[in-house]
Amino acid sequence: xxxxxxxxxxxxxxxxxxxxxxxxxxxxxxxxxxxxxxxxxxxxxxxxxxxxxxxxxxxxxxxxxxxxxxxxxxxxxxxxxxxxxxxxxxxxxxxxxxxxxxxxxxxxxxxxxxxxxxxxxxxxxxxxxxxxxxxxxxxxxxxxxxxxxxxxxxxxxxxxxxxxxxxxxxxxxxxxxxxxxxxxxxxxxxxxxxxxxxxxxxxxxxxxxxxxxxxxxxxxxxxxxxxxxxxxxxxxxxxxx
Amino acid sequence: xxxxxxxxxxxxxxxxxxxxxxxxxxxxxxxxxxxxxxxxxxxxxxxxxxxxxxxxxxxxxxxxxxxxxxxxxxxxxxxxxxxxxxxxxxxxxxxxxxxxxxxxxxxxxxxxxxxxxxxxxxxxxxxxxxxxxxxxx
Numbered sequence: 422x423x424x425x426x427x428x429x430x431x432x433x434x435x436x437x438x439x440x441x442x443x444x445x446x447x448x449x450x451x452x453x454x455x456x457x458x459x460x461x462x463x464x465x466x467x468x469x470x471x472x473x474x475x476x477x478x479x480x481x482x483x484x485x486x487x488x489x490x491x492x493x494x495x496x497x498x499x500x501x502x503x504x505x506x507x508x509x510x511x512x513x514x515x516x517x518x519x520x521x522x523x524x525x526x527x528x529x530x531x532x533x534x535x536x537x538x539x540x541x542x543x544x545x546x547x548x549x550x551x552x553x554x555x556x557x558x559x560x561x562x563x564x565x566x567x568x569x570x571x572x573x574x575x576x577x578x579x580x581x582x583x584x585x586x587x588x589x590x591x592x593x594x595x596x597x598x599x600x601x602x603x604x605x606x607x608x609x610x611x612x613x614x615x616x617x618x619x620x621x622x623x624x625x626x627x628x629x630x631x632x633x634x635x636x637x638x639x640x641x642x643x644x645x646x647x648x649x650x651x652x653x654x655x656x657x658x659x660x661x662x
Numbered sequence: 663x664x665x666x667x668x669x670x671x672x673x674x675x676x677x678x679x680x681x682x683x684x685x686x687x688x689x690x691x692x693x694x695x696x697x698x699x700x701x702x703x704x705x706x707x708x709x710x711x712x713x714x715x716x717x718x719x720x721x722x723x724x725x726x727x728x729x730x731x732x733x734x735x736x737x738x739x740x741x742x743x744x745x746x747x748x749x750x751x752x753x754x755x756x757x758x759x760x761x762x763x764x765x766x767x768x769x770x771x772x773x774x775x776x777x778x779x780x781x782x783x784x785x786x787x788x789x790x791x792x793x794x795x796x797x798x799x
Contacts, residue, residue, distance in 0.1 A: 422792045424671035424693070425663075427678055431670075492759060497666045499763065515760040516770045522780050523766055530789060531766040538667040538763065 425537035429565050432498070432536060435543040436470070440600055441562055444574035445584025447478070447553040450605040451574050453632070455550035456484040457648050460639055463506040465652075467545040470501060472535070473511040474562070475552040476521045476528055482513045486637035490517045498540040505639045510539055525557040532561050555588055563597055570600040572623075577610040582617060589618070603654075624654040663699045664763065668790065669709040672726065673717060675792050680720055685797035687719075691726045692795075696788040697733040697746055698765040700758065720797075733787025737774035744775055746787060 433439065442455040452475065459471040473481040481487075485504065490513055493499040501508035512521055512531070523531060541547060549569075552558050562569055571592055575585045585602070592599055601623035604614035608627040615622045626647055635641035642648060676688050695701050710726055733746035749772060753761070757771040765788055773780050 422675060422679075424668070424675040424790055424792050427675045428667065428671040431674065492756075492763065495664065497670070498664055512764070512767075515764050515767050519770045520780075521767070521770050523769055524781075527766040527769060527784075531764050534663060534764050534766070537671060538664040 423533070425533050426565065429533075429536045430567070432539060433541060433547070433566065433568070436541055436547045437545050438570070439547045439549065439566055439568055440570050440572050441549040441551050441559075442572050442574060443551040443559065443588070444581070445554060445588050446576075446581050449553075449574050449576050449581055450626070451475075451553070452480045452484055452550050453647065454572075454574055454603060454605065454626075454651070455548050456481045457642060457645070457651055459507045459509075459546075459548045460485075460505060460643050461648050461652050462546055462548075464643055468508075468543060469506070470508040470541050470544045470547040471510070471550070472539075472547060473513075473550045474532060474558055475550055476512050476523050476531060478552065479511050479513055479521075481509075481550050482511050484636055484642070485509075485639055487511070487513075490514055493539075496540070498538045500540055508541060508544065510535065529557055529561050532558065533565065536565055554584075555591055563595060570598045572600040573602045573621075575602060575604050575614050576606045577604060577613045582613060585614075585618075589621075624650065626650045663695075663701060663765070663790065665701060665705040666709040666713070668695075668699075668701060669706060669713045671790075672710070672792060673713050673721065676721065676724070676795055677718075679792075679795045680797060683797070684799055685720065685795075686799060688721055688724050688795060688797040690794070690796040691724060692729065692793040693726065694729045694731055694791045694793045696731050696765070696784075696786070696790070698761065698768060698784060698788045699790060700762040700765070701728070701730070703728055703730075729793070731787045734785050735768075735772070735774075735782045736785045737777060737779055738781045738783060739779035740774060740777040742774055742776040743785070749775065 463469045501510045575581045602621045604625045606628045607625045612625045629646045736743045760767040
């Protein structure tokens with residue numbers, strides 16, 4: 422029996438909502454939306470944590486401009502460093518700028534270790550940035566965090582929508598709560614997710630040409646149209662707040 | 663792994679087993695730990711004593727034994743096998759600390775000594791198991 426599994430619930434007992442930001446494909450904006458969500462929720466006065474579980478392609482630190490790659494403080498576990506009022510854990514704290522070539526079983530063990538040693542303490546939201554696809558990390562999170570909810574990111578592309586359909590089928594079969602679906606990068610193509618997933622649709626984020634230049638600058642990101650769009654999702658805010 | 667987190671996990675697991683098995687007292691816990699977890703026995707013992715301060719009577723006479731399993735690797739590229747003990751000295755302090763917190767970062771800081779591939783398997787000496795819990799009903 423692996424004793425680490427038995428303490429995860431206790432480590433997360435003071436976290437009110439745990440939301441995995443996921444999507445079937447890479448490059449659709451999962452890390453951006455996870456990072457922006459964390460920023461705008463913290464700006465609104467909520468206690469927020471951000472956990473980047475995309476070990477092989479971690480990028481929330483680049484989006485947020487996080488450069489302090491020192492080890493987290495220790496006190497009966499590790500204490501996530503605070504960055505723009507976000508309690509933040511990324512594998513970059515431990516490997517800095519090196520590649521982390523972890524196969525499935527290694528990633529599972531790394532997730533287990535992080536969840537067992539990290540003291541999140543009291544949070545309103547823990548946002549988890551997931552790697553692309555339905556893979557070991559998805560199954561691990563479902564296994565280790567019983568209260569997990571998924572926020573699925575899609576784009577208008579048929580390719581992404583098709584993968585999202587399959588992801589939803591799996592979550593339904595496993596009886597995992599779906600927080601909602603966000604369509605990203607919509608302009609200039611027509612929004613499509615609302616028609617296909619009306620029950621769970623949260624909203625559409627138009628393609629933002631200025632976003633690239635805001636990467637690395639949290640203050641500019643908080644003022645970006647992506648952030649403004651996320652804040653304005655009525656359905657989203659009702660569920661979140 | 664962080665020693666305090668490990669001690670807490672071991673005690674939590676023992677209490678869970680006691681409840682499932684209707685044990686009134688737990689007398690012995692044996693924990694097997696992979697060498698790659700880089701646990702200090704001394705720090706673990708100190709952490710365990712601290713964790714035990716607030717525990718119920720069913721744990722008051724327990725002894726906890728750690729058994730550390732040496733870590734060994736096998737390269738997927740050239741099949742070469744080697745021991746963590748043979749390469750540990752080549753790691754700097756930060757790399758050792760990273761592996762202490764997350765053992766899988768060994769894949770970041772270690773490479774096959776023969777072909778330099780980072781694609782190796784940890785064939786033993788990883789992870790943590792509560793090997794046995796002895797108690798009385």
